[in-house]
Amino acid sequence: MFDVMKIRQDFPMFKNNPGLIYFDSAATAFKPQPVIDAVTDFYTRHTVNTHVGDYDLSHYVSGLFEETRETLRRFLNARDAHEIVFTNGATSALNLAAYGWGAKHLKEGDVILLTEAEHASNVLPWFKVTEMTGAKVEYIPLENDGTLTVENFRKAMHEKVKLVSVASVTNVLGYVVPVKEIAKIAHEYGAVVVVDGAQSVPHVKIDVQDLDCDFLAFSAHKMCAPGGSGVLYGKKELLEDTDPLMVGGGSNARFDLCGNLKLKDVPWKFEAGTPNSEGVLGMKAAAEYLMDIGMEEIEEYTKELNAYFVEKMQQLDNVILYNPKATAGIVTFNVKGIFAQDTASYLNTQHIAVRSGNHCAKLLLNVIGTSETVRASLYFYNTKEEIDQFVEVIKGTTIEKCIGVIL
Amino acid sequence: MDAELKRAILLDHYDKPHNHGLYEDIRYKGLNTASDSCIDDLTVQCLFEGDIVKDVRFDGVGCTISTASTSIISDLIKGKKKEEALHIIEEYYKMIREEDYDEDLLEEANAFDTLSKQANRIKCGLIGVKAMEKLIRESLDEH
CATH class of the missing domain: 3.40.640.10 (Type I PLP-dependent aspartate aminotransferase-like (Major domain))
Known part of the structure; x- marks a missing residue:
């Protein structure tokens, strides 16, 4: 039985960084105790x-x-x-x-x-x-x-x-x-x-x-x-x-x-x-x-999280989502009118770790029509609650708040 | 500087950057700033006449901070003697390094007086300015 709360206890990063929402596992993943x-x-x-x-x-x-x-x-x-x-x-x-x-x-x-x-x-x-x-x-x-x-x-x-x-x-x-x-x-x-x-x-x-x-x-x-x-x-x-x-x-x-x-x-x-x-x-x-844990279980849970995330993001008026059909835990988007790095920097002040940029795929901009995006990437230790919190923050993300990061 | 005033200045320069758009004029010296640590990709141009920075232009893809800082500093150095322009830029660097600096000289650039608190954004505030500095220094070397 896949129990995410039990799984999270295996990762000291969560205990040592309370409140952190880590959505950058496509860059590197946290390490479990074993x-x-x-x-x-x-x-x-x-x-x-x-x-x-x-x-x-x-x-x-x-x-x-x-x-x-x-x-x-x-x-x-x-x-x-x-x-x-x-x-x-x-x-x-x-x-x-x-x-x-x-x-x-x-x-x-x-x-x-x-x-x-x-x-x-x-x-x-x-x-x-x-x-x-x-x-x-x-x-x-x-x-x-x-x-x-x-x-x-x-x-x-x-x-x-x-x-x-x-x-x-x-x-x-x-x-x-x-x-x-x-x-x-x-x-x-x-x-x-x-x-x-x-x-x-x-x-x-x-x-x-x-x-x-x-x-x-x-x-x-x-x-x-x-x-x-x-x-x-x-x-x-x-x-x-x-x-x-x-x-x-x-x-x-x-x-x-x-x-x-x-x-x-x-x-x-x-x-x-x-x-x-x-x-x-x-x-x-x-x-x-x-x-x-089982790779099939991990795959299944990631799909479920990914679908939940996409559904929530699609309900937001201020978001452009580039990959609604993805299933492997990567959600790539921009907040309308806000440069990706400004969004990521604001999210950082809200204890959310994501990556902005062209993600080392510089040829792709010809395909999706934008060079810079925010990438939120999930792993099997992430939860729907974290996604809910993330979506709430994105909902309230404005250019004024992004500039406020340096004020 | 008051936070709301700073926010207004930065928003204004981001929404409607000054000296924006490049010229296809061979008298302008240009420099692209695409760097490895940042997704910004700005190009800055300077036109020099004698020891004067006659004009500054820029364009490209940038975040709020890189766009606004490039816009504000381009305003400040335009029309100045090269040495004065470098002095303004140096004062701006001092502010970012949290050293004593000449507030009066920096005018709207004072909006960045707390940029140093956000270590991961300092480079955004420097990217276009460093390009201007480099272009001025190169023009001095030529003489």
Whole structure:
């Protein structure tokens, strides 16, 4: 039984910030006690490096570290725990896919297919790949409301497309993208499918085998794990054909004076240098925490909150809502006549945390017709009561009050 | 300055910013302020004649504070000698840094005398002004 009030007790941030309405979980999520405990356990009980192995403590930590891959494998329903590469977030995971696979395999004349709703981290690495390879980027046209349909994808797909990279939930509009259908069509053309899961993995049950995506990148800190933790999932055969972004200690099996280098196997060849062990152990605790609650339950509750939020916001005369059809907890809007940053700054004085801006999706303004919006993003620890309070404050938001912030 | 008066000044400069709209005139030096820490995207132009700041123009996307501050300071420095304009800007910075400053010189810009209390908005009050300062300093360097 999903009990949000009980869940909130797991998050010390609520106790330490009474009265705060935190609607910015799309930026980063609060951490529950088990995740905090996993990190402090590392610092207070077993602060040693992984994979050195000459003593018991290192053997123990290395075990936990590698078990995290198995936990994440279960979380994503991957086939093999070795398909889980630890990164420091979605950005580095997407860069690994772009430089490691894209730059290696794409060539002049090839096409990389993106959408205009992508986060900078799923656009800029591909721009760099085009510079390096002579491949070019094309965009799948979005509907007027910013949604991506299978029909539009099918029309945009052609023989020269060798790679498709899309967010399964977009970070500004929060729409769920039909990744499974996209992957099926893309594969008919032999294209590789990269999924940016930064806004989907925390909220939606993901099954990489069912989606049949080739790569999936996400930031674990948006799903209650410590900062600086994330994952690149990749199908084993593709990862084997992917170059590491970095080489160095821990990623090589052997090398010699002549410059011969033999890398370790997947996934260790991608993880040069001392890993963020506390982040990885915290990520294990986070995935276990989410699975204990149940991703289906989290998804269902988020949908319910999102629908409630949209309904309330639609009743306000002073609000322009940009994504009424979203379901993954992202509500993007403006108060009429008020610049997004002024609204967010006023909300701050009312103990409400939201984000204003173009949310790293600078291509999208052509689609929704405005460059700056306020984004309120929910997670499973938010409540309808918080939404009620939020809507009351928005109802009373005026330009005079916004200016009053600095008076 | 009284809060209601400040509010009225800021609203007025936000609703109807002065010196607003850019000129396609090659004599004007322009500077875009798009920065990484802020969503504002203002362009400021200055026209210099000898050591005088003959005209200032600006346009772009900005919040109330960046728009009003750019509007107010552009009024204050227009027609002034470059050194005087830089002096006004320096006094404005002092106010924002909560140091002693010349209130009389800042006129309507005194509406920002409590901006420093909102740390996350200080940059909004500086974005256009810094662009003006930069344009003036660059013009001084040219001579």
